[in-house]
Amino acid sequence: MSKLQPDLVLATGDLAHRGRRVELERAREILESLDARHLVVPGNHDIPYTFPARFTRTFAEWESIFGPVEQIYASDGLVVVGLNSVRPWRQQGGAVEDAAVHQAVARVREAQDSALRIVALHHHLAAPPWRAARKRPLRRRSQVLAALADAGAELVVGGHVHQASVTEVREFQAAAGRRTGSLVLATAPGFGRPRPHRSGEAQGLNVYESDPQTLTILTYAWGGRSFAEVGRRSFRRG
Numbered sequence: 001m002s003k004l005q006p007d008l009v010l011a012t013g014d015l016a017h018r019g020r021r022v023e024l025e026r027a028r029e030i031l032e033s034l035d036a037r038h039l040v041v042p043g044n045h046d047i048p049y050t051f052p053a054r055f056t057r058t059f060a061e062w063e064s065i066f067g068p069v070e071q072i073y074a075s076d077g078l079v080v081v082g083l084n085s086v087r088p089w090r091q092q093g094g095a096v097e098d099a100a101v102h103q104a105v106a107r108v109r110e111a112q113d114s115a116l117r118i119v120a121l122h123h124h125l126a127a128p129p130w131r132a133a134r135k136r137p138l139r140r141r142s143q144v145l146a147a148l149a150d151a152g153a154e155l156v157v158g159g160h161v162h163q164a165s166v167t168e169v170r171e172f173q174a175a176a177g178r179r180t181g182s183l184v185l186a187t188a189p190g191f192g193r194p195r196p197h198r199s200g201e202a203q204g205l206n207v208y209e210s211d212p213q214t215l216t217i218l219t220y221a222w223g224g225r226s227f228a229e230v231g232r233r234s235f236r237r238g
C-alpha cells in the first residue's frame with residue numbers, strides 16, 4: 001500500500017461471511033491499517049444470515065461500524081459514489097432503488113469536470129467470464145447503466161463474483177447519444193478467500209489510475225509472496 005499511495009481504497013462488499021459484528025469489525029481493522037482513506041459498500045455476505053435479524057437489523061451492524069450504506073467521496077480529482085445493492089430477501093440477487101439511482105446521478109452530475117467519476121456497488125453490471133452463471137448481475141442493469149452513462153459516470157466498479165474483469169460499454173453495446181469518452185465496467189477480484197475450498201480462485205486487487213486523458217486499470221494477483229500485475233487496460237476519457 002505504501003508503494004501505491006492511493007487517494008482512496010474502495011471495497012465493494014462481501015467483507016464478512018455471515019454478516020457477524022466480529023467479522024465486520026475485523027474488516028474495518030484491516031481497512032484502517034492501510035493508512036489511506038476508504039469507501040465501502042455492503043455485499044450480500046455483510047448482512048445477518050439468520051432470521052429475524054436479517055430483516056429487522058439488516059444494516060444495523062454495518063452502519064454502526066462503517067457508517068451509511070451509501071457513501072460519497074469527493075475531491076478535486078475524484079468523485080466516488082457508493083450505491084447499496086443488497087436486499088435482505090435475496091441471498092444472491094441485487095438491485096438498487098430508483099431513488100438511490102437518482103441520487104447517484106445527481107452526485108455524479110455535480111462533480112467537477114476534471115474529476116474522475118466512479119460509481120461503486122456490490123452487484124456487478126458486467127460479469128467476469130468464469131462462474132458468471134451462478135452470480136446474477138444487478139437487476140435492471142440496463143436502466144441503471146443508461147442513467148449513470150447519461151450522468152457522465154466514467155467507471156462503475158462491482159464485486160460479488162470475486163473475480164476480475166474490465167470492459168468498456170462500447171465493446172458490447174452500440175454508442176448512443178453524444179457521449180465521446182469511455183464508460184468502463186470493472187469487477188474487482190476477491191482480495192481474501194471466504195471459502196477455503198476454492199483454493200484455485202485468484203486473489204487480488206484492481207488499481208485505478210487516471211490523468212486528464214486516460215483511465216488505466218491494473219489488475220494484480222497474489223502469487224504466494226507478492227502481488228504481480230496480470231492485466232492492464234487503458235481507456236480514453238471524455
Ligand SMILES: [Fe+2]
Nearest residue numbers: 014043044160
Ligand atoms: Fe456477493
